[in-house]
Amino acid sequence: xxxxxxxxxxxxxxxxxxxxxxxxxxxxxxxxxxxxxxxxxxxxxxxxxxxxxxxxxxxxxxxxxxxxxxxxxxxxxxxxxxxxxxxxxxxxxxxxxxxxxxxxxxxxxxxxxxxxxxxxxxxxxxxxxxxxxxxxxxxxxxxxxxxxxxxxxxxxxxxxxxxxxxxxxxxxxxxxxxxxxxxxxxxxxxxxxxxxxxxxxxxxxxxxxxxxxxxxxxxxxxxxxxxx
Numbered sequence: 169x170x171x172x173x174x175x176x177x178x179x180x181x182x183x184x185x186x187x188x189x190x191x192x193x194x195x196x197x198x199x200x201x202x203x204x205x206x207x208x209x210x211x212x213x214x215x216x217x218x219x220x221x222x223x224x225x226x227x228x229x230x231x232x233x234x235x236x237x238x239x240x241x242x243x244x245x246x247x248x249x250x251x252x253x254x255x256x257x258x259x260x261x262x263x264x265x266x267x268x269x270x271x272x273x274x275x276x277x278x279x280x281x282x283x284x285x286x287x288x289x290x291x292x293x294x295x296x297x298x299x300x301x302x303x304x305x306x307x308x309x310x311x312x313x314x315x316x317x318x319x320x321x322x323x324x325x326x327x328x329x330x331x332x333x334x335x336x337x338x339x340x341x342x343x344x345x346x347x348x349x350x351x352x353x354x355x356x357x358x359x360x361x362x363x364x365x366x367x368x369x370x371x372x373x374x375x376x377x378x379x380x381x382x383x384x385x386x387x388x389x390x391x392x393x394x395x396x
Contacts, residue, residue, distance in 0.1 A: 203255045207365070209391030211247035215383055216271050220293075230280030239291070243272040247371070247386045253303060261303040265324050265349065267371065269385070270294035270332070292332045295373065295381055297347045299326020316358045322351030328373035330381045345375040349386075356393070363393040 224238045246269065253263035275288040301324035308318035328347035335341055349371045356365040370384030 202257065203395055205253045205255065205393050205395045207251045207253070207391045207393035209249045209389050211249065211386035211389035213244040213246055213269060213385060214387055215385040216244055220271050226278060226282045227280065228282030232279045232281055234280030235277055235285065237275055237277045239273045240276045241274045245270045247389070251301065259305045263301045263303065265299050265301050267297040268294070293330065293334050294332050296329045297326065297371065297373065299324040299347055299349060314360045318356045318358070320354050320356065322354060322367070324349040328381055343375055345373050345379070345381055347371065347373040361395045363395065365391045365393060367391065
């Protein structure tokens, strides 16, 4: 019996595989392949709470005429973000992200005995990050009717604007810098058009090697999304 050449059989196999892939893609619901979504989230400020809070030893062995100003009573707003995503296909999305966070403290002046003389409240530095983003979906697994669990990775590169009551070494209060946001591993649970997600990664921003605004800030980010 005659047999088909190996190259011809391989061509038939590749054509059949392509046909089945296109057929499956055509049957995939449009809501899974394309669409839009808006995500609102809150993330931690673990980096800021470690780096910017610099407890100073209060001097209490000097004459009362001595004056020293300390940074005390640090507060953190957390990261608050909004992200729009356009789902190009079943595994790739394009979007834009805006993220804001701040750190506040009091400038407290004390005398040589450590007694408070004056206090200036609500000193602040803040970061506003704006960037385009991409998202790669690894998988989406249905768990029930209109319910699914998925995993994805995200990346954004843009600009961070740092400002507040403090001045940088150059005497400026508003300083732009490079910002990179990596969402390394993210899990999303979806019910209908609504989703709840947990993102693990880090947001980093710097002006130069000596001026770092954030380094792996927002390591944990919790969000709620709506698809439309």
